[in-house]
Amino acid sequence: MVVFEMKHFTFLSKNLFTFFFLSLLVSGCSNQEKIEQPVAYNHEIHVSEAGLDCIDCHTGVEKKMHASLPSIKLCKSCHTQMQGESSAEALVVEAVNNNVEIHWKPIYKLEDHVFFSHRRHVKSGKIACATCHGEVEKLLKPPTHQLVPISMENCMKCHDNKSISNDCLTCHV
Ligand code: HEC
Ligand code: HEC
Ligand code: HEC
Numbered sequence: 001m002v003v004f005e006m007k008h009f010t011f012l013s014k015n016l017f018t019f020f021f022l023s024l025l026v027s028g029c030s031n032q033e034k035i036e037q038p039v040a041y042n043h044e045i046h047v048s049e050a051g052l053d054c055i056d057c058h059t060g061v062e063k064k065m066h067a068s069l070p071s072i073k074l075c076k077s078c079h080t081q082m083q084g085e086s087s088a089e090a091l092v093v094e095a096v097n098n099n100v101e102i103h104w105k106p107i108y109k110l111e112d113h114v115f116f117s118h119r120r121h122v123k124s125g126k127i128a129c130a131t132c133h134g135e136v137e138k139l140l141k142p143p144t145h146q147l148v149p150i151s152m153e154n155c156m157k158c159h160d161n162k163s164i165s166n167d168c169l170t171c172h173v
């Protein structure tokens with residue numbers, strides 16, 4: 001009897017342990033909520049098939065702090081009429097012809113207390129987009145989370161490797 005209770009107890013506590021462990025794992029992976037974009041945009045088609053460059057749509061990357069998400073004006077040259085048959089493209093054609101913006105939701109976003117400049121990293125630092133954003137050119141649909149997580153640790157690791165200052169005031173304003 002005593003043995004049975006002991007076994008029972010171990011069984012329960014093991015399950016509880018597993019439960020808490022899994023909850024920790026899950027909350028660790030999804031501390032960012034999944035983001036859904038208003039249109040099922042496809043990076044692969046535009047980079048491989050239409051031959052566009054990242055900077056054609058993210059016009060700030062070499063000149064400004066923010067890379068920026070594209071205005072509907074940038075879709076106009078190709079999407080006043082349907083080129084394919086997807087319902088996603090139909091939404092874009094409609095937006096272009098009515099001159100209505102599509103409200104893309106940023107996934108990579110820092111709080112105001114952190115300073116980060118694309119120009120500095122892309123232009124002067126010559127760091128590839130993929131280092132911080134993953135293989136975006138292969139995406140068939142919008143990412144729902146950060147493929148490479150932004151974290152203070154990741155920023156500092158690279159700064160250490162490249163002997164860039166890691167003083168608190170380098171990044172915090
Ligand atoms: C024809 C325009 C276009 C081109 C070219 C393009 N993008 Fe995008 N990009 C978008 C749009 C629209 C979104 C928002 C929808 C999405 O996330 O798929 C986006 C989103 C992103 C995001 C997520 C940003 C965020 O915070 O939500 C990254 C990172 C990105 N693009 C990087 C790139 C890179 C790297 C390239 C070149 C390999 C590239 N893009 C080429 C239009 C473009
Ligand atoms: C240089 C021309 C060009 C520009 C500029 C362009 N596209 Fe496209 N887009 C294409 C081509 C080509 C296709 C493929 C059509 C097909 O065969 O289905 C496409 C397809 C699409 C599709 C359908 C994707 C799928 O998987 O079926 C969406 C959505 C789309 N584009 C959104 C955009 C948005 C949003 C912009 C502006 C930020 C934009 N495009 C700018 C050329 C372009
Ligand atoms: C050293 C890391 C790093 C590199 C390299 C980098 N990015 Fe980013 N990117 C970030 C960070 C951090 C943010 C969030 C910025 C913020 O909120 O101020 C971001 C945000 C973005 C966004 C969301 C919109 C915006 O303007 O904030 C897009 C789009 C984007 N990056 C595209 C690109 C493209 C395209 C390249 C390459 C030409 C690139 N990034 C290179 C770190 C990087």
Ligand code: HEC
Pocket residue numbers: 114115116117120121124125127131132150151154155156158159162164165170171
């Ligand atoms: C993959 C490497 C890499 C990553 C990741 C990276 N940086 Fe940098 N950072 C650099 C390099 C290289 C420079 C110097 C660029 C130059 O030549 O001007 C730099 C410069 C800077 C500067 C200017 C420093 C100065 O002394 O003026 C700031 C601010 C900065 N980074 C913030 C950030 C933040 C915030 C992040 C994370 C969101 C980040 N960096 C991630 C490589 C990186």
Ligand code: HEC
Pocket residue numbers: 110111114150151152155156159165166167168169170171172
């Ligand atoms: C290379 C850039 C960089 C440096 C240097 C840096 N930080 Fe950060 N820090 C960041 C980024 C990026 C974030 C935001 C991380 C996120 O959004 O998950 C952050 C977030 C924080 C936060 C908020 C915590 C949170 O979870 O949001 C505090 C507090 C902080 N940093 C303190 C410091 C202190 C103290 C130093 C100096 C010892 C320092 N940082 C140096 C980039 C940096």
